[in-house]
Amino acid sequence: MARKAKAKRREHHNGDASTVARDGVSAAAPVHAEEFTPQIETEIAGVRFQNPVWTASGTFGYGKEFAHLVDLNQLGAICVKGISPEPMEGNPPPRIYETDSGMLNAIGLQNVGARRFLSEKLPFLRTLQARTVVNVFAYSTEDYVRCIEILNEGEGIAAYELNISCPNTRCGGIVYGSDPRLTEEVVAASKKAARHPLFVKLSPNVTDITLFARVAEGAGADALSLVNTFVGMAIDVETRTPRISNVTAGLSGPAIKPVALRMVYQAARAVKIPVIGIGGIASTEDALEFLIAGARAVEVGTANFYDPRTATRIVEGLNDYCRRKRLHLGDLVGSLRIPEG
Amino acid sequence: MYDETAAVIENRDLTGGHFLLSLDAPRQAPAVRPGQFAMVRILGRSDVLLRRPMSIFDVTSKEERGGGPGKVQTLDVLRLLYKVVGRGTSLMAELKPGDKVGLLAPLGHGFFEEEYLPRAHAADEILHVAGGIGIAALLLPAKHLAEAGFKQRLFFGARTKGDLVGLEEFKPLMRGSLFATENGSFGYRGFVTRPLEDYFSAHTNKKFLLMVCGPWAMLRATVELAKRFRHPCLVSMENRMGCGLGVCLGCSIRVEGTGHEAYQRVCTEGPVFWADKIVWETEKRLGIRD
Numbered sequence: 001m002a003r004k005a006k007a008k009r010r011e012h013h014n015g016d017a018s019t020v021a022r023d024g025v026s027a028a029a030p031v032h033a034e035e036f037t038p039q040i041e042t043e044i045a046g047v048r049f050q051n052p053v054w055t056a057s058g059t060f061g062y063g064k065e066f067a068h069l070v071d072l073n074q075l076g077a078i079c080v081k082g083i084s085p086e087p088m089e090g091n092p093p094p095r096i097y098e099t100d101s102g103m104l105n106a107i108g109l110q111n112v113g114a115r116r117f118l119s120e121k122l123p124f125l126r127t128l129q130a131r132t133v134v135n136v137f138a139y140s141t142e143d144y145v146r147c148i149e150i151l152n153e154g155e156g157i158a159a160y161e162l163n164i165s166c167p168n169t170r171c172g173g174i175v176y177g178s179d180p181r182l183t184e185e186v187v188a189a190s191k192k193a194a195r196h197p198l199f200v201k202l203s204p205n206v207t208d209i210t211l212f213a214r215v216a217e218g219a220g221a222d223a224l225s226l227v228n229t230f231v232g233m234a235i236d237v238e239t240r241t242p243r244i245s246n247v248t249a250g251l252s253g254p255a256i257k258p259v260a261l262r263m264v265y266q267a268a269r270a271v272k273i274p275v276i277g278i279g280g281i282a283s284t285e286d287a288l289e290f291l292i293a294g295a296r297a298v299e300v301g302t303a304n305f306y307d308p309r310t311a312t313r314i315v316e317g318l319n320d321y322c323r324r325k326r327l328h329l330g331d332l333v334g335s336l337r338i339p340e341g
Numbered sequence: 342m343y344d345e346t347a348a349v350i351e352n353r354d355l356t357g358g359h360f361l362l363s364l365d366a367p368r369q370a371p372a373v374r375p376g377q378f379a380m381v382r383i384l385g386r387s388d389v390l391l392r393r394p395m396s397i398f399d400v401t402s403k404e405e406r407g408g409g410p411g412k413v414q415t416l417d418v419l420r421l422l423y424k425v426v427g428r429g430t431s432l433m434a435e436l437k438p439g440d441k442v443g444l445l446a447p448l449g450h451g452f453f454e455e456e457y458l459p460r461a462h463a464a465d466e467i468l469h470v471a472g473g474i475g476i477a478a479l480l481l482p483a484k485h486l487a488e489a490g491f492k493q494r495l496f497f498g499a500r501t502k503g504d505l506v507g508l509e510e511f512k513p514l515m516r517g518s519l520f521a522t523e524n525g526s527f528g529y530r531g532f533v534t535r536p537l538e539d540y541f542s543a544h545t546n547k548k549f550l551l552m553v554c555g556p557w558a559m560l561r562a563t564v565e566l567a568k569r570f571r572h573p574c575l576v577s578m579e580n581r582m583g584c585g586l587g588v589c590l591g592c593s594i595r596v597e598g599t600g601h602e603a604y605q606r607v608c609t610e611g612p613v614f615w616a617d618k619i620v621w622e623t624e625k626r627l628g629i630r631d
Contacts, residue, residue: 061587069342069344089599089600089601095590098390098581110593110604305390305585
């Protein structure tokens with residue numbers, strides 16, 4: 001009880017609107033509010049997650065890095081940093097730049113590679129109650145398959161999350177996630193190779209997200225996660241050079257939330273498979289918006305950089321909300337009501 | 342490393358847009374090693390998102406007077422010396438006593454004793470070479486070395502006299518100090534590397550260990566100079582940071598090594614590096630304030 005009260009104080013400190021809103025309406029709560037125990041477990045593609053609040057790939061390392069700051073066992077899942085078949089060194093600096101309510105990044109997918117992930121990072125992840133979702137990427141369809149085949153040898157992986165926002169170097173650098181045919185090819189090949197359920201992480205840099213949602217579903221995806229970062233850039237006007245060495249970079253953070261939310265809403269209506277919502281989630285209220293729009297789970301990303309306890313606070317906030325509203329997670333997902341007229 | 346909410350004790354306005362921020366940090370202050378840094382978050386906003394990396398200038402106690410030799414003081418105050426250079430530091434400048442900030446500290450490898458002590462023992466003098474606000478990174482190492490009895494000297498260059506901050510704390514620890522200002526308002530007129538080079542030339546029979554912190558161009562020039570005169574050189578680097586705790590890989594710089602060893606994080610393996618480990622040629626546009 002003391003821990004929850006402390007968490008609520010901390011949440012308010014960090015400007016979390018949901019606590020303030022909640023305090024404003026608690027006087028009107030029904031007398032029996034405390035007796036209702038909300039069910040917030042979720043099941044996606046046959047995998048059970050203790051709650052729908054996960055951490056996004058690239059923002060939480062391989063989990064262990066946050067172990068002394070965050071109670072990792074409170075999370076529903078950890079999506080690890082994207083893994084490629086071989087280790088990658090990443091882009092030259094500068095790799096990041098803050099923007100209003102967001103940040104640009106072009107880290108370059110630096111990672112230890114599939115084999116070292118299995119031997120060095122997975123053992124710790126296996127000890128957690130949070131499930132391990134392994135984000136996978138490559139620059140050719142054969143390499144996506146090869147990466148998955150290496151990872152198949154590991155124990156304790158709950159699912160793969162396919163990062164298709166990568167250029168296909170065999171096809172002149174066209175980004176998989178921007179081309180329906182390439183999306184279909186890589187999802188089908190990956191699904192065939194995958195020992196575990198396959199979540200496909202969609203790129204938002206497309207004209208019609210529902211097209212890609214349907215293509216991925218048709219090619220065998222067990223679930224979709226969206227969105228990845230939006231392509232953006234920034235310029236240093238004194239030197240007249242790009243702020244980031246890669247020139248363009250991925251935009252994330254609160255600035256992208258309205259667009260990400262719209263895409264999640266549209267995608268969830270376009271497919272039957274579960275949708276996981278990502279994009280600027282920094283508070284309980286943000287997470288609720290995505291769940292109400294149709295996401296069965298959410299991933300917290302950029303917020304982990306400046307407030308590592310964001311995800312665990314959202315778990316508490318979600319419990320509080322559901323208790324107050326007397327809703328289970330299942331009642332909440334996709335429960336957006338559009339008034340008549 | 343701890344992630345805490347810290348109360349502002351004082352945010353002292355110094356000259357030239359510099360401030361000395363004292364934070365109540367009873368858990369973090371005792372854990373600080375020389376050369377480490379802190380990540381500061383302005384709370385309650387989502388427009389300025391990321392924490393700002395700041396060298397930990399000093400750790401002190403709330404009890405002003407120790408009450409005599411031998412009395413052990415509890416270190417519970419963390420002090421940050423900073424200059425207003427952008428949005429984050431502008432917001433920091435508005436902090437008043439009693440305000441709260443998010444404080445992630447202490448971070449980074451720092452100046453680990455086992456790495457520099459052998460070189461320090463072999464040197465006749467330790468030379469601290471500071472460029473502008475880079476002085477903030479060097480006080481704790483200087484205090485540490487002074488306690489161990491090493492002889493130290495300061496070379497401090499900045500744009501103007503108003504930028505020569507932190508001297509009150511620094512000078513008592515040094516055998517001597519030499520200053521340079523670009524506009525000639527104090528000390529030598531020009532860059533600090535010139536008086537440094539003169540010092541090297543006048544003492545070719547001596548061995549020095551350099552500890553350097555400052556803007557990009559100054560670091561490069563100092564490192565090249567030290568290399569020419571064959572003096573070992575430790576540099577405290579800076580970079581834009583995302584998380585500050587080694588996870589986002591945003592602050593990585595190119596070092597000697599290939600493949601996965603080609604980059605090291607300023608926030609974790611650094612911020613202090615031996616100068617010859619850094620691949621300086623590739624770092625064209627590093628540095629925040631240049």
